[in-house]
Amino acid sequence: MLGINTVAKKIFGTANDRKVKATRPLVDKINALEPEFEALSDQGLIDRTADLKERVAGGESLDNILPEAFANCREAARRALGLRAFDVQLMGGIFLHQGNISEMKTGEGKTLVATFPAYMNALTGGSVHIVTVNDYLAKRDAEWMGKVYGALGMTTGVVYPQQPDGEKKQAYACDVIYATNNELGFDYLRDNMKSSLREMSQRGHHFAIVDEVDSILIDEARTPLIISGPAQDRSELYVTIDKLIPLLTEEHYTIDEKTKNVTFTEEGNEFIEETLRENGLIEEGHSLYDPESTTIVHHVNQGLRAHKLFQKDKDYIVRDSEVVLIDEFTGRMMPGRRLSEGLHQAIEAKEGCKIQPENVTLAQVTFQNYFRLYDKLAGMTGTAATEAEEFAQIYGLGVVEVPTNLPIARIDQDDAVYRTQEEKYNAIIEAIQKAHEKKQPVLVGTTSIEKSEVLSQLLTNAKVPHNVLNARQHEKEAQIVADAGKLGAVTIATNMAGRGTDIKLGGNVDFKVMEAIAAEPEKDPEEIRQRIEAEHEADEKAVKEAGGLFVLGTERHESRRIDNQLRGRSGRQGDPGRSAFFLSLDDDLMRIFGSERLEKVLSGLGMKEGEAIIHPWVNKSLERAQAKVEGRNFDIRKQLLKFDDVMNEQRKVIFKQRLDIMKASDLSEIVQDMRGEVIDEMIDQYMPPKTYADQWDMEGFDAAVREKLNLDLPVVEWADEEGVDDEDIAERLEKAADEMMAQKAAAFGPENMRSIEKQILLQTIDQKWREHLLTLEHLRSVVGFRGYAQRDPLNEYKTEAFQLFETMLDSLRQDVTQKLSQIRPMTEEEQQSMMQEMEQQRAQMAAAAETQKEGQIVQETSSPEGFDENNPETWGNPGRNQPCPCGSGKKFKHCHGQFS
Known part of the structure; x- marks a missing residue:
């Protein structure tokens, strides 16, 4: 019904x-x-x-x-x-x-x-x-x-x-x-x-x-x-720890293939602690759980992951003594991509490659x-x-x-499940040979380089000519894909996701023409094209008569999407074709995600060696397993994104501040406000509210004024004056600091002073942001343990990340104030040298672009067209000492214009 x-x-x-x-x-x-x-x-x-x-x-x-x-x-x-x-x-x-x-x-x-x-x-x-x-x-x-x-x-x-x-x-x-x-x-x-x-x-x-x-x-x-810069070299530590990992036995660690994680057992912890102590990596009387051991423990864990979770020729290849990662979805090499937190260095130590220094993050963003x-x-x-x-x-x-232009004529066969890898491979070779005999082109999909090379060897033994496309043949990718539809072609490909070149029946005409012109340069290119187009028409017809492209999957991927992409290579634009997946109970997906029931069913059917079970129910059961894995992977990505969203909000604030600073032609008010806030913080620290003058720490205050404001003032004597309170002292300090900066501006020249203020602000923001990113990375790596104390790690991360951000902004104000107070008028040569040095420091992080005249940016003082006091985007650029457009009655700098 x-x-x-x-x-x-x-x-x-x-x-x-x-x-x-x-x-x-x-x-x-x-x-x-x-x-x-x-x-x-x-x-x-x-x-x-x-x-x-x-x-x-x-x-x-x-x-x-x-x-x-x-x-x-x-x-x-x-x-x-x-x-x-x-x-x-x-x-x-x-x-x-x-x-x-x-x-x-x-x-x-x-x-x-x-x-x-x-x-x-x-x-x-x-x-x-x-x-x-x-x-x-x-x-x-x-x-x-x-x-x-x-x-x-x-x-x-x-x-x-x-x-x-x-x-x-x-x-x-x-x-x-x-x-x-x-x-x-x-x-x-x-x-x-x-x-x-x-x-x-x-x-x-x-x-x-x-x-x-x-x-x-x-x-x-x-x-x-991530854009990163080099940190200190610790290659010796990686090599030392790498020698210890092979000493571990299976009872020392557990691998969870579902979550792709590896952890030490209790016996493993005891063994590694003793081994580290023997090798002088942990001092006598110290344990793995001491704060001093955090770095060593981190490196040992990364060494264990490098050895037990990352396989050569599946997750990475070694090319020219360099570890190059492989994209598990497309099978492509990813040169320049490196694993973070020392994991890449641990793999380099495992493979005996030159260990590149670890990096510190200068800037980062997720694709989401x-x-x-x-x-x-x-x-x-x-x-x-x-x-x-x-x-x-x-x-x-x-x-x-979107519907296809012509109906799909491809025949999708039900999956064939064999009991062992050997039986599966025998069936695959037999299916390829049958198709090859009738000249039907075959595209064979594998999930790793290692498996594509095993299959290639079996085909070589069976005397079947073929091409292999994986990360090793990366440069010939377009050519191999273009040839995959030729009459009688057999192509083995590692993960056909997003290859970008169509497989056309009979082969790709343009590639054939280019090959022929290269082989016969003396002949007329137009004649060559006409001849090849005529030959191609006959080839295309022959391939269609042979059944079109046969796509053969050697196992199911964790994602249904990758399987569908492989299948979709056949039957383009209404062409004939067929697809089939050959599986075994030893395949990763079958083994990890509950093939026990299926194994019982196969045993109960009394199947003979080499026989396969083929039924739509098997397809459904596999799709359910894949959907579960996809769901779990989505949850992991969603959780990662929730953490990154916290940083993203802060990143948007910092990037907007940088943009505002670059757009502004005069930053003197912003640095003056910063100076005022630093003075207020000093007053609160050394002259706490609701205290008497004899309780103030005037020696500490005097030292702070010299250090942060570069002022030599009789602040200790001020405190002894009759009727002087903290507000009077704050006013005197602000006045003295403003006068000193005005003198510097006169000595430097107003234009140079504005340029120096801008450079120091940008430099300090960048430095503080880099330090903040590193702190957040460390926080992220430990916050998960809060779960054991029944506290939500995400909420803990949000709270602490916000506090760290506030601390960073306080520190930013202090650093900018201190740097500006310590600059002094210089000779022309010294000024040029300092400006060049600043530019060089900036150039280390980002290459300088070609010079182009920058238009002057005028601050709007009147209400712009379409003004709405409830929407800050309609306010234009209010002056910092003007009333805030929101109508609060406060100055803009103390309301919506706060540097936060």
């Missing part, structure tokens, strides 16, 4: 069907405009862009101009690339503009789809970022789609690592910018380490379209982006918090539905499945 939900879906359609149906009228409008835009000249398309820009600037909404903008873009793409967008591609573009994730199957033309919302949103003048998973795709797509934007009168930029600063600024000044998620995040951090506005590259965060959105916003979101900066966010992928809840909760993104 059908359930109520099933009946309702049959009558009314699913929620997704209704969203798709709602776009039909818009698509019809775009199609109706096609003849009008076809009739335009090339210049006519550019003129239409200018007209649309004017209308948007005049207040017309983007939704209102959507049909015209999309029609203009479709015509430009047809002329520039020879590609006319299908109706489903227009739908995908509409969903992206609305701030959704468009789930579109592989081969449906997502790269072209992004041009429609990108073009339309760039009409507002805000920058549009199109985010890709690697630099090759960013450059390829920018060059390819740049022709479309060019035909529309728009500019296209591409951002890549180690790009010269001038070129990077030019790229960010374009209408549409292609870049990787890493480079965008790092540029955001670098911009917030610069010392002037003209050095900053990014111009706001208006709209981002993230390609392979699940890979970037979920898989990679577990690792924050970076991408939530955008006014509007959208994404594209072939597989997002399984993570819809996470996209909605973390990013506020809906997921819409």
Whole structure:
């Protein structure tokens, strides 16, 4: 009997069907405009862009101009690339503009789809970022789609690592910018380490379209982006501890594969303590639990993790005596990425590589918090539905499945489960041989380099020619993927997520043409292309007759999404194809997540060796196991994000303060306020409220005045004067300090003084922020233990992080006041030398950008247009000594303008 939900879906359609149906009228409008835009000249398309820009600037909404903008873009793409967008591609573009994730199957033309919302949103003048998973795709797509934007009168930029600063600024000044998620995040951090506005590259965060959105916003979101600098070298300690780890036996530690964690047992703790004592790493009479042992214990734990949780050729490879991490989802190498908190150094010691020094964090941000900066966010992928809840909760993104242009003709077979790895591999080799005999191309998906190489050896023994794509063959990636659809090709790939190159049946024509031209340079390229296109047509037909691409998965991944991505490589644009997964009870997922029941079932069926169980129930049971793992991983990411959100609020405050300081032309009032607050704090400390003069600590106060304000004043005698109270002393101090700073400003010259104040403020903020990040890291690593005392670690972290932030701001005020009070008028040579030194210090953190004249920023003193006393964003730039626009009656500096 059908359930109520099933009946309702049959009558009314699913929620997704209704969203798709709602776009039909818009698509019809775009199609109706096609003849009008076809009739335009090339210049006519550019003129239409200018007209649309004017209308948007005049207040017309983007939704209102959507049909015209999309029609203009479709015509430009047809002329520039020879590609006319299908109706489903227009739908995908509409969903992206609305701030959704468009789930579109592989081969449906997502790269072209992004041009429609990108073009339309760039009409507002805000920058549009199109985010890709690697630099090759960013450059390829920018060059390819740049022709479309060019035909529309728009500019296209591409951002890549180690790009010269001038070129990077030019790229960010374009209408549409292609870049990787890493480079965008790092540029955001670098911009917030610069010392002037003209050095900053990014111009706001208006709209981002993230390609392979699940890979970037979920898989990679577990690792924050960190800009770091070297700390002290402790390589000897890592080597010493590394020699101790192999002495441990299995009873000394426990591994929890589900949570990927390893801990010492009681016996292990006793053994390691004794061993550390014997090696002189812990002094006699001290234990592991003493505060002095914290660092050693941390290093021992990291050594244990390096040996027991990280496997060579699965989690990392050693290349040129360097440990290079491997992305577990894409199988790609991640050069430049390092594990934090000494774990990378522990792996280097284990592998006998040169140990790089540990780093201290200068700036960091998670992808979640970076991408939530955008006014509007959208994404594209072939597989997002399984993570819809996470996209909605973390990013506020809906997921819409866009129908395929042609019906999917791929046959998805039920999983085949074998009892042992050996039986599974025998069945896989047999299936590959059968397909190869009839010339059907085969794509074999593995989950690690090690497994892909085992399979490669088995195929070599079976005399089956094949290609292997994993982190070792990273450079040949595009070529290997392009060849995977050739007649009779066998390709082994480690995790096919987000490879970015389509597998076309019969092979990729462009790659074949390039190969032939290189082999026969004397022949006419056009003749070569015509010959290869004719050959390709025959090859494509032969591959289709052989059954299309056969995708063979060698085990299930923890994430259903990665399996779906592998499967989706076959059956593009209505092509025939089939997919199958071969599993065994020894596979990681089966072994870790409860295969005992399944093993009993298989034993009860009296299965013979080499037989497999194939049934839809098995698929369902595996999907449930995968859903559980995905749910747990989501909870972990959610918890990490809650902790990072605490830091993110503080980061936003600090970055805004830096921006305000860089925008201001005169900071004398801010430093004067800081000085006043430092004096107030000194008065409170040495002359506590409600105390008598004979209870004041005037010697301590005198020393503090000399140290922090650089003033030699008779403060001890002031206290002996009749009728003098703490307020009188505070006033005298402020007056003396103001006079001294006025003399310095006169001696330096007002312009130089303003520049020095700005540099010292920025330098001190950066230094304090770096120290604060390190303190928060330490707090984060120990706060989990509060759970044992029945206290919520997150609440504890929030409370202490806030107190630390307040302390940091107090310390900032004191340091800035002290540094400014101690500068003295110098000769011209000394002044130039000091300014150069400051600039050099800044350059160590961020490379200086090309000089560009900075426009003067005028402070608004009258109420700006659209003023609302309840909305600080409408107040403009009030003077710090003016009444606060909120109407409180206080000065702005003592109300909403407090430095906090």
